[in-house]
Amino acid sequence: MRPEILYPLFAKTDSLPGVGARIADNLKKISGARILDILWHLPVDIIDRRAGPALKDILFDQIVTLELTVSDHDPVPLKSKKPYRVWCHDDTGTIGLVFFHPRKDYILTKLPEGETRLISGKVEVYNGKLQMSHPDYILPVEQRSKIPEIEPVYPLTARVSGKLMARIIGDAMKRASPLPEWLDRSLLVREGWPNWHDAMKNVHHPKSSEELHLLSLARVRLAYDEILANQLALEIMRRQTKKKKGRSLKASNIFLDIVLSNLPYELTEAQYRSIEDIKADLEKPFAMMRLLQGDVGSGKTIVALLSMLIAVENGAQAAILAPTEILARQHFISLSEMLVGTEVKVEILTGRDKGKSRERLLLDLSLGKINLLIGTHAIFQEDVIYHDLAMAVIDEQHRFGVEQRMCLSEKAKNGTGMDILAMTATPIPRTLTLTVYGDMDTSRLDEKPPGRTRIDTRVMPLDRINNIIDATRRAIAGGSRVYWVCPLIEESEVLDLAAAEERYTHLVHIFKERVGLVHGKMKAKQKDLVMKSFKEGTIDILVSTTVIEVGVHVPEATVMIIEHAERFGLSQLHQLRGRVGRGETKSSCILLYGTLGKKAEARLRIMRETDDGFIIAEEDLKLRGAGELLGTRQSGLPKFKVASLEGHSHLIPMARDDARLVLNNDPALTNERGRYLRILLYLFERDEGVKYLKSG
Ligand code: ADP
Ligand code: MG
Numbered sequence: 092m093r094p095e096i097l098y099p100l101f102a103k104t105d106s107l108p109g110v111g112a113r114i115a116d117n118l119k120k121i122s123g124a125r126i127l128d129i130l131w132h133l134p135v136d137i138i139d140r141r142a143g144p145a146l147k148d149i150l151f152d153q154i155v156t157l158e159l160t161v162s163d164h165d166p167v168p169l170k171s172k173k174p175y176r177v178w179c180h181d182d183t184g185t186i187g188l189v190f191f192h193p194r195k196d197y198i199l200t201k202l203p204e205g206e207t208r209l210i211s212g213k214v215e216v217y218n219g220k221l222q223m224s225h226p227d228y229i230l231p232v233e234q235r236s237k238i239p240e241i242e243p244v245y246p247l248t249a250r251v252s253g254k255l256m257a258r259i260i261g262d263a264m265k266r267a268s269p270l271p272e273w274l275d276r277s278l279l280v281r282e283g284w285p286n287w288h289d290a291m292k293n294v295h296h297p298k299s300s301e302e303l304h305l306l307s308l309a310r311v312r313l314a315y316d317e318i319l320a321n322q323l324a325l326e327i328m329r330r331q332t333k334k335k336k337g338r339s340l341k342a343s344n345i346f347l348d349i350v351l352s353n354l355p356y357e358l359t360e361a362q363y364r365s366i367e368d369i370k371a372d373l374e375k376p377f378a379m380m381r382l383l384q385g386d387v388g389s390g391k392t393i394v395a396l397l398s399m400l401i402a403v404e405n406g407a408q409a410a411i412l413a414p415t416e417i418l419a420r421q422h423f424i425s426l427s428e429m430l431v432g433t434e435v436k437v438e439i440l441t442g443r444d445k446g447k448s449r450e451r452l453l454l455d456l457s458l459g460k461i462n463l464l465i466g467t468h469a470i471f472q473e474d475v476i477y478h479d480l481a482m483a484v485i486d487e488q489h490r491f492g493v494e495q496r497m498c499l500s501e502k503a504k505n506g507t508g509m510d511i512l513a514m515t516a517t518p519i520p521r522t523l524t525l526t527v528y529g530d531m532d533t534s535r536l537d538e539k540p541p542g543r544t545r546i547d548t549r550v551m552p553l554d555r556i557n558n559i560i561d562a563t564r565r566a567i568a569g570g571s572r573v574y575w576v577c578p579l580i581e582e583s584e585v586l587d588l589a590a591a592e593e594r595y596t597h598l599v600h601i602f603k604e605r606v607g608l609v610h611g612k613m614k615a616k617q618k619d620l621v622m623k624s625f626k627e628g629t630i631d632i633l634v635s636t637t638v639i640e641v642g643v644h645v646p647e648a649t650v651m652i653i654e655h656a657e658r659f660g661l662s663q664l665h666q667l668r669g670r671v672g673r674g675e676t677k678s679s680c681i682l683l684y685g686t687l688g689k690k691a692e693a694r695l696r697i698m699r700e701t702d703d704g705f706i707i708a709e710e711d712l713k714l715r716g717a718g719e720l721l722g723t724r725q726s727g728l729p730k731f732k733v734a735s736l737e738g739h740s741h742l743i744p745m746a747r748d749d750a751r752l753v754l755n756n757d758p759a760l761t762n763e764r765g766r767y768l769r770i771l772l773y774l775f776e777r778d779e780g781v782k783y784l785k786s787g
Pocket of ligand 1: 385
């Protein structure tokens with residue numbers, strides 16, 4: 092249960108004064124529907140209104156607050172395009188206040204001739220004269236306190252003005268009461284950090300540009316809070332998994348030798364190393380919780396299979412959970428091939444299986460006649476009963492949540508801990524592994540199987556599209572298949588789709604029925620069908636939005652064309668490129684760009700220079716400035732509200748140690764600091780593990 096002290100923060104924004112349905116709706120688009128969400132909407136700049144120089148000393152483009160006397164009005168005739176001017180002066184000079192389409196009565200009451208007013212805004216020079224267009228504030232002199240000396244500037248959309256946002260956040264801050272201190276006193280003292288409430292006030296009311304900095308004390312404190320919540324949540328989950336007694340599974344290598352002799356290749360060093368890690372885990376009487384990280388094509392499947400066979404050798408069952416039907420099928424086919432000559436019985440179960448055949452399969456499974464089960468989420472449904480499931484592999488782990496992992500774990504016999512091997516092809520920089528996979532031990536396949544030819548990557552302007560079409564024609568004539576990925580337009584599926592459909596129509600015109608289209612709005616079944624035609628070669632060109640299934644293996648596909656590659660994040664480009672270069676034939680990747688900024692150019696250059704997913708992930712992080720979110724959609728990185736993965740990564744190991752220490756001393760978070768840390772978990776919505784704390 093969420094602590095009561097946080098209720099006001101989780102209230103909807105429309106409970107704030109002056110926020111109706113329309114504004115609430117706009118706020119939702121900017122940050123979120125709850126008060127908490129707007130509080131995490133942090134300023135990106137400040138306006139300093141403290142300067143009040145004499146007119147003769149004003150600097151170009153300066154923001155100032157001036158005491159001026161109104162000399163006279165210089166109105167414009169109706170319908171004229173010229174602005175309305177009000178001339179004002181001080182002892183040293185004159186300035187024109189400029190208004191476009193003003194309400195005349197408004198101007199006359201605001202700026203009566205002969206009166207003195209406080210006027211705040213940005214001064215420009217026009218035709219050699221000072222002017223200020225649409226001052227931000229015009230007030231009687233005695234109301235100086237109504238003009239903020241320093242005003243935060245929020246990232247905005249056209250829908251909510253800066254003033255409105257500042258007011259709403261001000262009101263939201265009033266709902267935020269001080270919270271009990273969950274950080275260690277000595278840490279606070281050592282770092283000089285403010286408490287949570289002061290830090291929040293400070294980030295919303297920075298007094299200088301330095302205070303806006305990621306490394307300002309207030310921002311660092313809040314970032315640490317968030318990272319600590321993240322680490323604590325992961326550590327709770329980790330302990331939850333580890334707490335359960337696991338089975339000790341010893342490898343006897345009965346099947347291993349047969350499987351290895353079925354392979355047309357030798358395992359790489361990295362594959363051997365990972366298998367050794369897994370063997371050691373399985374032998375221990377605790378549940379395994381290991382992540383196998385390996386770039387696309389690094390050969391995770393065989394590692395998964397050899398690990399699962401250890402469970403089978405011990406008379407138990409193992410299962411692979413795949414994110415899509417097509418991936419499940421692919422695994423089924425390749426595992427079946429590798430298992431030829433063993434008596435290991437492998438089966439597949441997906442949402443599509445119904446009726447009698449499903450019943451028969453479930454019966455066999457419950458009797459232990461099936462040793463390995465491959466499938467989608469269908470494999471952990473309520474009525475799926477295993478004879479003795481000891482190990483589960485989760486492929487493309489970032490596509491699943493903690494919930495699904497827990498569901499699978501529940502399938503273990505008599506509440507023993509399930510051995511879990513999670514796999515991911517999303518390379519993550521080393522510094523960040525802890526924030527994403529801190530609850531797991533990790534093994535890395537950091538070496539590509541030998542014999543892979545590098546994918547020839549070229550960067551070209553979009554206006555060469557006709558050459559690309561010619562090249563496509565040649566590639567197809569030579570028996571190749573082509574992926575054609577259409578641009579990411581902002582973060583909108585609808586627009587993505589429009590672009591993809593347009594290109595599809597264009598290509599159908601040229602290549603007729605040899606072209607297919609997949610996009611995110613299609614039903615899974617339809618999508619599978621198109622993917623299948625591409626796999627089987629009934630179509631040669633697959634046009635898609637960025638939804639091409641991860642892990643889909645089409646060895647004949649040797650050309651990857653990406654339109655507007657400059658709009659994609661590095662990791663995303665890397666993932667897409669990994670779809671080709673899976674067969675014997677030399678593959679190529681063509682990155683087409685529209686207009687190139689500096690960063691985009693750097694990204695595309697890195698793509699040309701390296702195909703190492705880990706290097707690319709590091710570079711991606713370096714290049715990605717705060718706020719530039721291109722590519723996070725598929726990168727698998729967690730979304731932080733305050734913490735910046737670029738600027739605050741030094742806090743990660745600190746928070747990790749802190750979390751471990753806390754849980755060592757107070758595993759159920761029941762002592763004073765423990766109770767306050769629970770508030771922290773709820774505040775950052777990392778409370779999914781709290782329910783496990785009570786069970787002790
Ligand atoms: P991923 O890590 O992307 O899941 P896969 O397990 O699908 O990769 O392997 C990709 C391809 O590489 C498969 O065709 C597989 O047979 C092959 N492969 C795996 N390991 C090796 C190896 N050591 N040497 C050569 N080819 C390998
Ligand atoms: Mg795979």
